[in-house]
Amino acid sequence: MKFTAGQIAGILEGEVHGNPEIAVHKLAKIEEGEEGSLTFLANPKYTSFIYKTKASVTIVNKSFVPEQDLNTTLIKVEDAYKSFSKLLEYYNQVKNNKVGIEEPIFKSDNVTYGSDVYIGAFAYLGNNVVLGDNVKIYPNAYIGDNVKIGNNVIIFAGVKVYSETIIGNNCVVNSGVVLGADGFGFAPNENGEFIKVPQTGNVILEDNVDIGAGTTIDRATLGSTILRKGVKLDNQIQIAHNVEIGEHTVIAAQTGIAGSTKIGKHCMIGGQVGIVGHIVIGDNVKIQAQSGIGRNVKDNEVLQGSPALNYGDFNKSYVHFKNLSKIISRIDTLEKKD
Secondary structure (H helix, E strand, O other): OOEEHHHHHHHHOOEEEOOOOOEEOEEOOHHHOOOOEEEEOOOHHHHHHHHOOOOOEEEEEOOOOOOOOOOOEEEEEOOHHHHHHHHHHHHHHHHOOOOEEOOOOEEOOOOEEOOOOEEOOOOEEOOOOEEOOOOEEOOOOEEOOOOEEOOOOEEOOOOEEOOOOEEOOOOEEOOOOEEEEOOOOEEEOOOOOEEEOOOOOEEEEOOOOEEOOOOEEEOOOOOEEEEOOOOEEOOOOEEOOOOEEOOOOEEOOOOEEOOOOEEOOOOEEOOOOEEOOOOEEOOOOEEOOOOEEOOOEOOOOEEEEOOEEEHHHHHHHHHHHHOHHHHHHHHHHHHHHO
């Protein structure tokens, strides 16, 4: 796809300084710009690169005044960083605007779908599947029986959506995600053998949820495993049965959350965090990477460590831990004197 500087300025409500007809077809960092590429300058630390860049078009703040000759056409905007982000979003919309049904696919007779739907080759759609408008299902995706998917949803290649899952509007589910697999439910019998407990619930994603590649979200034993609106999950996260994650909470890669735990709104959870089951984590909680959470957490707490401590207490304790051998040596010396 090619766009001229004039077309880009129109999208961003910017002003062209240079050749409005020059075209670009790719994006680049300002220090790696080459002919035919579009870049941006927002951080003053990178200003020197604008005089060297070979990018055809550069987005800059309106306040930018060049001190040397430029070889790039400028588009001046109020905020270069926000404008470039807006352009990336627009580019993704154009790139992902696939429409139509490829062959071969398997689609049950009672599947229903709205307008502008895309279904990629080798996709499977089970009984009573309902798709909204502008849903994009990429090749090799599996959509089980009785799944409901809202409007403007992207299901990337290789996703597995088990039966009864409900996905809201404006969600993105990346490749390798599994939604609705059985939760880890087993009970020992009198012989010490573990017998499977049927997992009869489902998974619900509310609106504006993003799920990273390789993440797994288990169906509930009873009821639903729920991700509230605006939740963002990184790659390779495990969400167990009956977990509930509150609105606009973000979780980084390789975190695992055990069954029936409730996490509040606007939380930030770092990578490789382990959270035990059947606890409640409040709103606005921040958990540092590689922490282990084994208790209920109040609103607004900041935690680190395993088992996790208050963030300030952890840092104070860590100072002492680093000096532990010296402290022990001093204690031994004092005891010998006694």
